[in-house]
Amino acid sequence: xxxxxxxxxxxxxxxxxxxxxxxxxxxxxxxxxxxxxxxxxxxxxxxxxxxxxxxxxxxxxxxxxxxxxxxxxxxxxxxxxxxxxxxxxxxxxxxxxxxxxxxxxxxxxxxxxxxxxxxxxxxxxxxxxxxxxxxxxxxxxxxxxxxxxxxxxxxxxxxxxxxxxxxxxxxxxxxxxxxxxxxxxxxxxxxxxxxxxxxxxxxxxxxxxxxxxxxxxxxxxxxxxxxxxxxxxxxxxxxxxxxxxxxxxxxxxxxxxxxxxxxxxxxxxxxxxxxxxxxxxxxxxxxxxxxxxxxxxxxxxxxxxxxxxxxxxxxxxxxxxxxxxxxxxxxxxxxxxxxxxxxxxxxxxxxxxxxxxxxxxxxxxxxxxxxxxxxxxxxxxxxxxxxxxxxxxxxxxxxxxxxxxxxxxxxxxxxxxxxxxxxxxxxxxxxxxxxxxxxxxxxxxxxxxxxxxxxxxxxxxxxxxxxxxxxxxxxxxxxxxxxxxxxxxxxxxxxxxxxxxxxxxxxxxxxxxxxxxxxxxxxxxxxxxxxxxxxxxxxxxxxxxxxxxxxxxxxxxxxxxxxxxxxxxxxxxxxxxxxxxxxxxxxxxxxxxxxxxxxxxxxxxxxxxxxxxxxxxxxxxxxxxxxxxxxxxxxxxxxxxxxxxxxxxxxxxxxxxxxxxxxxxxxxxxxxxxxxxxxxxxxxxxxxxxxxxxxxx
Numbered sequence: 063x064x065x066x067x068x069x070x071x072x073x074x075x076x077x078x079x080x081x082x083x084x085x086x087x088x089x090x091x092x093x094x095x096x097x098x099x100x101x102x103x104x105x106x107x108x109x110x111x112x113x114x115x116x117x118x119x120x121x122x123x124x125x126x127x128x129x130x131x132x133x134x135x136x137x138x139x140x141x142x143x144x145x146x147x148x149x150x151x152x153x154x155x156x157x158x159x160x161x162x163x164x165x166x167x168x169x170x171x172x173x174x175x176x177x178x179x180x181x182x183x184x185x186x187x188x189x190x191x192x193x194x195x196x197x198x199x200x201x202x203x204x205x206x207x208x209x210x211x212x213x214x215x216x217x218x219x220x221x222x223x224x225x226x227x228x229x230x231x232x233x234x235x236x237x238x239x240x241x242x243x244x245x246x247x248x249x250x251x252x253x254x255x256x257x258x259x260x261x262x263x264x265x266x267x268x269x270x271x272x273x274x275x276x277x278x279x280x281x282x283x284x285x286x287x288x289x290x291x292x293x294x295x296x297x298x299x300x301x302x303x304x305x306x307x308x309x310x311x312x313x314x315x316x317x318x319x320x321x322x323x324x325x326x327x328x329x330x331x332x333x334x335x336x337x338x339x340x341x342x343x344x345x346x347x348x349x350x351x352x353x354x355x356x357x358x359x360x361x362x363x364x365x366x367x368x369x370x371x372x373x374x375x376x377x378x379x380x381x382x383x384x385x386x387x388x389x390x391x392x393x394x395x396x397x398x399x400x401x402x403x404x405x406x407x408x409x410x411x412x413x414x415x416x417x418x419x420x421x422x423x424x425x426x427x428x429x430x431x432x433x434x435x436x437x438x439x440x441x442x443x444x445x446x447x448x449x450x451x452x453x454x455x456x457x458x459x460x461x462x463x464x465x466x467x468x469x470x471x472x473x474x475x476x477x478x479x480x481x482x483x484x485x486x487x488x489x490x491x492x493x494x495x496x497x498x499x500x501x502x503x504x505x506x507x508x509x510x511x512x513x514x515x516x517x518x519x520x521x522x523x524x525x526x527x528x529x530x531x532x533x534x535x536x537x538x539x540x541x542x543x544x545x546x547x548x549x550x551x552x553x554x555x556x557x558x559x560x561x562x563x564x565x566x567x568x569x570x571x572x573x574x575x576x577x578x579x580x581x582x583x584x585x586x587x588x589x590x591x592x593x594x595x596x597x598x599x600x601x602x603x604x605x606x607x608x609x610x611x612x613x614x615x616x617x618x619x620x621x622x623x624x625x626x627x628x629x630x631x632x633x634x635x636x637x638x639x640x641x642x643x644x645x646x647x648x649x650x651x652x653x654x655x656x657x658x659x660x661x662x663x664x665x666x667x668x669x670x671x672x673x674x675x676x677x678x679x680x681x682x683x684x685x686x687x688x689x690x691x692x693x694x695x696x697x698x699x700x701x702x703x704x705x706x707x708x709x710x711x712x713x714x715x716x717x718x719x720x721x722x723x724x725x726x727x728x729x730x731x732x733x734x735x736x737x738x739x740x741x742x743x744x745x746x747x748x749x750x751x752x753x754x755x756x757x758x759x
Contacts, residue, residue, distance in 0.1 A: 082181050086222050087124055090181070091117055093214045097188050098165065100195045100207070105162040106150040112143065113169045120172045131173050139170060161194055181222065188215055200418070202621040213256050220251035264660035270628070271636065272649050291383045291550060292330045295342040296532055298497055302488050302509040305584060307550040311534060312380040312389055313619055314546045321374060321391075323536045324580055325427050327556065327568065328389040328548060330533035332406040336522075338448045339497055341515060341530045346443060353402035353410075366405075366565075367393050369426035377422045379622055386410045389533060389548075391425040392568075398422060405440075406529075407431065420627040432565040441560060444527035452498040452519065459523035469526045469561050476520060477574040480513065486576035488588065510579075513571040514555040527560035531568075536583050542616035551584055683745055684737045690752055691729065698722075708733060725755055 094113070102110045122128035131139065143166045151159045168187050175184055192211050195204065291311055293300065312328075333341035373395065380388055388401065390409040397403060398421040402410050411419065447456075466472040483506050490508040493500045498519045501512050508516075514530050521528035535554035537546030556570040572579055578586045624632075637644045641652065691712075692702055700715040712730040716723035732748040735741045 082124075082175070082178060084124065086181065086218070087120075089218055089221065090184070093188070093211075093218050096211050096214060097191050098169075100199055100204070101161060101165055101191075104158060104198055105165060106146065108146055108150070109162060109165055109169070112166065116169050116172050120175070123173075130176070136170075136173065139173075143170065157197065161197070164191065164194065178222065182219070185215060185219055200622075200626055201618050203618075205621070205625075209259065213252065213259055216255035216258065217252045220255055261660065261664050264656060264663075268653055268656040271633070272653060274630070274633075291385065292387065292532055292553065294331065294385070295340050296333060296511055296515070296530065296555060297340040298490075298493055298501075298508070298512050298515065301511045301532070301553045301555055302490070304553045305488070305551040309550045310381050311383075311548050311550055311552070312378050313622075314379075314537065314548065315377050315544075317375040317377075320539070320544070320546065321427060323582065325391075326536050326546075327391065327531075327554075327570075328534040328537075328552075329392050329408055329531060330387050330389055331531070332404075332408050332558070333530040333532065334406075334443050334446070336447060336519065338451055338495075341518075344443050344446075346439065347404065347406060353404050355399055355402060366432045367395075367426075368430040369393065369395055370428040370430065371426065372428040373424055373426045375422065375424045377420065379418060379420045379619075379627060380415060382417050382419075383415050386412070386414050388415070388419070388421070390423060391427065393429040393431060394423050394425045396424045418622065418626060420623075420629070430565050431567075441527045444529045444560065445522050445525065447519070447522050452496045452523075454496075454499045454503055455516070455520055456523045458503075459520050463524035463526075469521075469559060472521075472524060472526070473559065473569060476517065477571065480571055480574040484508070484513075484575045486572070486579065486588070510572045511555045513575060514557045517569070517571040518557050521557075521559055529558050531556050531558055535580065538583070540612050540616055540619070542612045543619055545619060547615065683742075684733070687733060687736075687745075687748055687752065691733075691755075694752070694755055722755070725751060729755065 094117075098110075098113060119128065119131075123130055147159070147162055147166065151162060168184075168191055171180075171184055171187065175181055189212075192208060192215065195208060195211075199207075291304075331343065332347065334344040334347060335342050374391070376391070378389060387408060387410040390397070390403075390407070392407045394403060394407065394409065397409060400412065401421055402412065404410070409423075462475060463472050466475055485507050486509070487507050488509060490501075490512060491505045493505070498516050501508055502516050502520070511532075518528040518530050532553075532555045534548045534552040535556075536552055537548040538552075539545075540547055554572070556568060556572065558566045559569050561567050570580065634644065637649070641648045688708060695701070695711075695715045698715065698719050700711075700718050702711045706714075709730050712726045716726050719726075729748065729751045732744045732751065735744050736748060
């Protein structure tokens with residue numbers, strides 16, 4: 063027994079320290095392509111070039127043409143890669159920097175891989191590299207791709223240890239598997255790898271459902287260039303550039319009917335400060351004391367907002383934007399406790415949104431905002447204009463206000479002027495220093511930011527408080543799951559005007575020029591030339607293609623809703639629905655029950671497959687021959703023992719009948735050639751030997 067243990071230990075050490083086979087090395091390179099490919103979209107491009115160079119170097123080492131890099135060369139390579147990372151990404155700590163550093167270390171490790179121990183270590187690192195893919199990619203397609211890569215890694219490990227080549231003979235590069243055997247060996251490893259992963263899915267599902275939903279134990283700062291969507295300021299041309307993108311901003315599901323498109327003004331930011339060309343938030347709007355959470359006493363809000371009915375409850379799943387502000391239908395009555403609502407009714411998170419976020423609100427689409435409340439500081443801020451600039455607009459605004467006599471009639475006259483004299487386009491002419499004058503009285507072509515900006519300036523020049531509101535308008539209905547997808551192309555800007563005895567009232571000057579923009583969306587309001595500037599879906603003119611696109615988007619939405627946004631609130635609701643009383647005992651019984659069912663199903667599948675397994679013609683012939691041999695030897699007084707191999711049985715029979723020993727040795731040799739070498743040509747000779755054996759009985 064001691065000698066056997068020493069022999070097994072020696073064989074294990076030899077297996078670990080033995081050189082790497084060509085087939086294993088090639089498949090390692092192939093698997094690395096799949097593991098690294100998603101990262102090459104986000105990390106510097108030169109890292110992919112480094113990988114190609116390292117693979118080429120490692121292959122030359124395997125062929126014996128080149129040597130492993132010495133300490134000096136390894137140091138130079140590491141320094142060059144480090145310098146490349148600093149030059150490409152800087153020295154700040156960010157997600158891209160950390161992942162890039164990990165990938166470079168993973169790639170350079172190939173140059174140090176000399177034996178199977180190093181090979182296994184590299185594969186284990188690849189498992190971690192695979193996990194980092196989900197930091198950036200989180201849709202359902204990435205989940206299937208990750209499962210595929212996981213199966214490849216498991217297959218690679220199994221193929222490494224299932225090689226038919228003996229460890230004793232792996233001291234040179236002559237140990238190369240034939241190509242057809244390599245593919246056969248890999249396929250033989252892929253099937254059990256997938257089967258093992260499928261067995262783990264029930265356990266993964268149960269643990270995902272019942273394990274406590276904890277927040278991240280670590281956080282990585284996101285790079286500044288990852289910010290998307292609405293900016294914290296607006297100037298002519300900003301939104302017209304933004305709507306050329308088809309990138310998803312957020313999705314919305316309603317508890318009930320979806321409101322009409324004309325009521326879907328998704329508020330992001332309110333701009334009260336005008337610097338002559340660019341609109342931005344005033345200092346008072348940025349003050350943190352003006353924000354309130356949903357669970358704070360709302361007595362201070364009641365005298366500002368009068369909810370007049372038509373309330374709707376909805377859930378928003380917002381994509382990461384790198385910005386703190388979110389989206390809301392005014393006027394919100396309730397909202398998630400971890401969010402802040404400003405005094406101008408814009409909603410934001412406590413920190414920049416670097417991951418997908420879900421929140422629920424209730425808004426009143428019919429409301430009065432700050433009726434009868436006179437805040438002199440706020441009203442004066444929304445009358446602010448630069449000392450100079452746009453003299454024509456200032457003059458005409460004063461004249462028109464004197465003619466009309468009040469804000470409502472002035473707005474009606476200005477809207478009539480917009481409707482009769484302006485065109486809606488994504489390609490307005492550039493404007494000079496007096497941009498409002500040039501737009502209102504000369505070019506008369508623009509997009510929503512031109513109309514809202516000129517409208518608010520005109521109101522202020524007439525002595526009426528007004529401000530710009532930016533966000534999104536409308537949305538694209540997914541008919542499969544009945545939710546709205548709001549994209550960057552739905553970006554919009556409108557205005558709010560202070561009307562005595564009514565408070566802040568929404569006015570959208572774009573609706574006077576292009577009413578179809580508000581009713582049916584951006585694409586319906588543009589001419590054929592401008593529509594070409596929009597990002598068009600492939601096959602957007604084909605109904606079948608659009609239906610398939612809706613199906614795919616709906617599938618991704620459900621994935622995001624039930625998997626990516628599965629938080630403690632959703633977990634509690636789900637467990638309460640099935641367990642009623644959620645306690646540790648019931649959760650433990652649920653886990654054990656699911657585990658037991660999974661094990662039983664696995665054994666049932668294995669049993670069913672073993673019963674259904676087809677026996678080849680060669681195996682049937684071998685069984686028939688061995689049964690005949692056992693029958694003949696039984697007549698000589700020798701019977702096989704349970705667990706006894708054929709050769710041992712024949713050798714034991716030869717000791718009982720020495721006269722039959724030569725023939726028995728010939729029979730067992732032919733039998734092993736047929737069974738283990740799959741040599742069918744010896745079958746006839748084997749049958750003749752059995753016939754001769756019968757004659758000598």
